[in-house]
Every structure is written in C-alpha cells, then in structure tokens.
Amino acid sequence: MDDELLDRWLVHETGLPLDLTAPKKVDWWAAISAMWPLNDVFRPNLEKIRSVKYRTRAEPAADFAIERYALDGLTDWPDVSQNAWRVLLERHLQFQRVGMANQAAGERLMIPASLSADQLLPFLLLFWLHQMKLPFPVTDQTHLELPSENVDGPISLH
Numbered sequence: 001m002d003d004e005l006l007d008r009w010l011v012h013e014t015g016l017p018l019d020l021t022a023p024k025k026v027d028w029w030a031a032i033s034a035m036w037p038l039n040d041v042f043r044p045n046l047e048k049i050r051s052v053k054y055r056t057r058a059e060p061a062a063d064f065a066i067e068r069y070a071l072d073g074l075t076d077w078p079d080v081s082q083n084a085w086r087v088l089l090e091r092h093l094q095f096q097r098v099g100m101a102n103q104a105a106g107e108r109l110m111i112p113a114s115l116s117a118d119q120l121l122p123f124l125l126l127f128w129l130h131q132m133k134l135p136f137p138v139t140d141q142t143h144l145e146l147p148s149e150n151v152d153g154p155i156s157l158h
Contacts, residue, residue: 002063006126009070013122014114024113028103031111034120035099038092039146041076042085046146049085054138058083059131062091066130070122086141091129094136 007017014021042049061084065077077085102109115123 001127001130001132005067005130006123009122009126010112013119014112016112016114018112021112021114023110024115025108026111028099028107028109030120031109031124032096032099032103034117034124035092035095037121042089042092043146045085046089048082049089050141052082052086054086054090055083058087062087063130066125070125070130088129089141090134090138091132093141094132094134095124095128098135 003018007019010021011017058081061081065080065084065088068074069077077088080088099109111120111123
C-alpha cells in the first residue's frame with residue numbers, strides 16, 4: 001500500500017485523508033463481496049493468465065494497473081501484460097483467502113466510515129492489493145476456475 005496514493009484517493013473521494021477519517025468495522029464478507037466482481041474481470045482472460053508463471057518483475061505493472069482502475073475508474077485492464085495479469089490474479093486470490101480466514105475467525109475489517117458501497121472496491125484495491133506482500137506462497141493456477149456465482153456469505157452484511 002502506498003499511503004500517499006491512498007490518502008490522495010480518499011481526499012478526492014471523501015474529502016478526508018485516512019488518519020482523519022472515522023473508522024467503521026465491517027464483516028470480512030463485505031470486503032470479499034466487494035472484490036468478487038473482479039472474478040468477472042479475470043474470467044475472459046483466465047485461460048491465458050493461469051498458464052503464466054508468477055513473476056515478481058511484473059509487480060510494478062500490476063500496481064500501476066491497480067492505480068488506473070481505482071483512480072481512473074476503469075472496469076478492466078485492457079493494456080496490461082499477461083505477467084501483470086498473473087500478479088493481479090494472485091493478489092486477488094490471496095486477498096480472498098485472507099478474507100475468508102478472518103471471517104471464519106470472527107475478525108472484522110476497519111474501513112473509513114465515509115465510504116459508499118461503490119467506493120469499497122477501489123479502496124480495497126489501493127489498501128490491500130496495491131504493493132501487496134503476498135501472505136502465502138504462490139501456487140500453480142494452471143487448473144484454476146473462478147466461480148461465476150456470488151460469494152456464499154450471509155444475506156445481511158453488517
């Protein structure tokens with residue numbers, strides 16, 4: 001995470017930097033659900049992405065793609081290399097694992113209280129996936145299939 005970049009985005013979107021924003025606790029299901037639509041972004045390119053080996057040299061390009069998605073309001077990464085797509089996919093999958101583990105443990109996530117529902121995805125991209133240090137070893141994704149259904153979380157996200 002780049003603190004300066006996140007603060008710049010928060011000020012633009014909410015009027016306040018992170019350190020002056022009131023926090024709100026939410027279930028991890030809220031974060032998992034907010035990130036879930038990225039499955040649809042990855043799916044059309046999944047066959048190519050999953051065959052690519054994870055390369056750390058593509059991490060800066062993945063970070064730039066995240067910045068463009070969050071700051072420019074993109075809904076896809078049309079000009080991103082296969083290697084950067086692979087980094088983005090791995091970060092997305094590992095975030096989902098972290099979220100599910102935290103939800104199962106009864107943990108809650110702190111987010112700025114001023115975020116609207118449509119601001120949660122770009123916030124999570126900038127806070128969690130931008131410059132993400134992977135918490136788990138990179139795994140072979142050759143046979144990965146992304147679910148097409150919604151996340152199987154609780155009906156009400158509090």
